[in-house]
Amino acid sequence: MKSFILIPDSFKGTMSSTEICGIMAEAIKAHIPDACVRGIPVADGGEGxxxxxxxxxxxxxxxxxxxxxxxxxxxxxxxxxxxxxxxxxxxxxxxxxxxxxxxxxxxxxxxxxxxxxxxxxxxxxxxxxxxxxxxxxxxxxxxxxxxxxxxxxxxxxxxxxxxxxxxxxxxxxxxxxxxxxxxxxxxxxxxxxxxxxxxxxxxxxxxxxxxxxxxxxxxxxxxxxxxxxxxxxxxxxxxxxxxxxxxxxxxxxxxxxxxxxxxxxxxxIDVVLDAVGFDELLRGADCVFTGEGKIDSQSLGGKVVIGVSRRAKKFGVPVIAVVGDVGDDIGGAYDEGVSAVFPINRVAVPYSEARLRARGDLRLTVEDVVRLIKAVEERRSDIRSLS
The missing domain is CATH 3.90.1510.10 (Glycerate kinase, domain 2)
Incomplete structure (x- = not known):
């Protein structure tokens, strides 16, 4: 995988969408230096x-x-x-x-x-x-x-x-x-x-x-x-x-x-996707990273993660959701096109403490995902070279 689209919602009270895009891009580039990364900040209609x-x-x-x-x-x-x-x-x-x-x-x-x-x-x-x-x-x-x-x-x-x-x-x-x-x-x-x-x-x-x-x-x-x-x-x-x-x-x-x-x-999210020509961007993408502060049953109503996944699903592009927390009853997210969900909480601490370390935890989580992607790609390359 070389081409990534980053389109997360903000983590309310913790990180803006623009900031999250930057952290995700750095984490990807740290392990795939020649990756093509396109960040698309998302706002909810309010300030920003x-x-x-x-x-x-x-x-x-x-x-x-x-x-x-x-x-x-x-x-x-x-x-x-x-x-x-x-x-x-x-x-x-x-x-x-x-x-x-x-x-x-x-x-x-x-x-x-x-x-x-x-x-x-x-x-x-x-x-x-x-x-x-x-x-x-x-x-x-x-x-x-x-x-x-x-x-x-x-x-x-x-x-x-x-x-x-x-x-x-x-x-x-x-x-x-x-x-x-x-x-x-x-x-x-x-x-x-x-x-x-x-x-x-x-x-x-x-x-x-x-x-x-x-x-x-x-x-x-x-x-x-x-x-x-x-x-x-x-x-x-x-x-x-x-x-x-x-x-x-x-x-x-x-x-x-x-x-x-x-x-x-x-x-x-549909307005944003139309404005940035998201469907056309998907044609050349290998993977989409999205996310929000918490994914739960309410997310299925069509907020950022689900809106992005529905579009990506039409083009067969995998979607990885990196989130602050995971609630119950999110099975429907996978039906909508989410490939995998990764929470960034690395230690069991209250939100008041977790938000202070969220930036570092986000980067480490994305790096772990990219490591996995890279390991799978390398293994596939090895198998092809032996066949």
Missing amino acids: TVEAFLAAVGGERRECSVTGPRFEKVSSFYGVLSDGRTAVVEMSAAAGLPLMEGRLDVLGGTTFGVGELILEAVRGGAKQVIIGLGGSATNDGGCGAAAALGVVFRDGEGRSFIPTGGTLSSVASVQSCGLARELKDVRITAMCDIDNPLYGERGAAYVFAPQKGASRETVPLLDAGLRHLHDTVKRCLGADRAQDRGAGAAGGMGYGLAALLGAELKMG
């Missing part, structure tokens, strides 16, 4: 998504000023990939929790700046916009972003306004005829790794709003607002996207992008 894409395929980061989650101006950015036609936007760069500076306001927070980022990217020449939906501080159903792009929301008195989580129930009508002309023929794709619907017990408000400062009393109000928004949008525009997989992502941003802007909601 732009940098991960730029590291994987090249491009540039562009700075700009947009409206923050509290309607104040903030410094922000987006990425333009090497093709010059694809832009990557982190919604957290305009409506993320860090921008609240510790003063959470899920009732009054807006995604208006996310729409401004999209418009900046499109005016800069982008024909496809990839939006990461992680780390949001808002619960406005994506109305702020839509308003920035020309969608008009009116209250019962016919006055236009920008809805927030606390005012969604005031939306009496929605008009999309004023949508920015620059968006024509632009494809919008949202990275979404959850399957929650817009509202209800598994919806945006009940599941995620408490993390954004919502009280027990506030959550039902936010949920009612999202329900009302859906009913109004369905009546005015005919869009029925509340139950879509991921509609409840990022305070209903998934719903807003789909229902108001016609975006496609896709699993984050």
